[in-house]
Amino acid sequence: MSAFDGPIRARIFGRLMFLQSCWSYDAMQGAGLALALEPWLERLYGARAGEALARYAGCFNTHPFVAPLTVGMLCGLEEEAAKAPEEKRAALLKRADALKTAVACALAGLGDAFFWAALRPAAAAGALVFGMVAWRLWGPAGLAAMPAVYLFVYNGPALWLRWRGLSLGYEWKGELAARLKDVPCQRLIRATKRAAALLLVALFALVTVAAGSWAERAAGLVGAAAFAAAARYAPATTAASFYAWVCAAGILGSLAGWL
């Protein structure tokens, strides 16, 4: 039976929930990484686990859902180093440290592109469309479908990767980057973004149809067109769109009252 068995993986998985609890500008997720690795390092080094923990006192940052891949890889590399002869250990640990930073940075980009920039909008748009349709069919009770659909669509792949990533990182160790090249990540990201765009367009149509009057529909379309034009020709003004929108509405109202 492998030392990296279910119970130890469950402990690391649970501790990875705290990955960002102590986030700081200097160490970033460093404290969270040390917390996650602590049970494994205690198993490998026993009373000398503190020395091993010192290696993880520095800076570390990656996307939280792909972090288990890096953590699994580090578990595998630490085990290799712990079992190696004394004279080879330093070189193996140096390699582990270099791979930690390289893999974390590479995976962070993929994680951000898929989970934040693609899956999150797709899940939200899908849930909002589903919620609006459910509301029409079943009244206010149908709105419970909205968060349920969102959590199911988003957490399905996220939790799968967060759990399975530990085993995959442990199995692949230093070959993690090479193995991930076989995964069609960019195709998956593009497909998910296309789905998100289609769902947002569907939502736009639903909201327009559901509007109370033609005046409201027209105003909404003009507002959306104005925002799209601002996003195209003056992107900096839309960077803080939420704040800008509320401030503009307040100014409009005050002007209208004055006139």
Next chain:
Amino acid sequence: MIALLSAAALVAVLELDVASFGQLMLGRPIVVGPLLGFAFGDPGLGAGLGALFELFSLGELPVGGKVPLNGAVGVGAAFLICAAGGAAVELGFAAGVAAAALHGRLEALLRRLRGGGPERAIAALARGERPRLLPAALRELALQAGGTFALLSLALGLRAVELPDALAGGLRLGLALAPWVGIAGALAALRGTA
């Protein structure tokens, strides 16, 4: 008032899920909004505010050290201000945005206060002590939840505010157009991250 403060406490705990613990998306506006709505018997209001804050926050990516708009605090503050006979929805929405922005400052402050962690950990290890990582994490979570609860409790003071007609009209217009602008913004954000 007890119900409102209890709801504020719930939002403060759910807010931890946004970045600090779990990230199971329980702190997203599309979840918090309907949850509050059903709890207070107004699912339409909760879901509507949740949908708006969700759309507007889709373009905000929490990459690197960026602290994006906190949708959980935004929708929580907005709902608590206007639920159960409180202030007007347009005021709640605007105040929710302000609360979400203020929470970002609070979170940035907490992150700065945690600085020096690696040096302290290495010093402790050099003395032969093991840093107590799990209690430290729990302490930070409690601090953050406490700060969020305090912010939301302060926001409840806006329930009694009545907006001047001119401002109310403008904010009402902004709220009416927000769904279309929010969707356009989400589409623009998709394009921007292509």
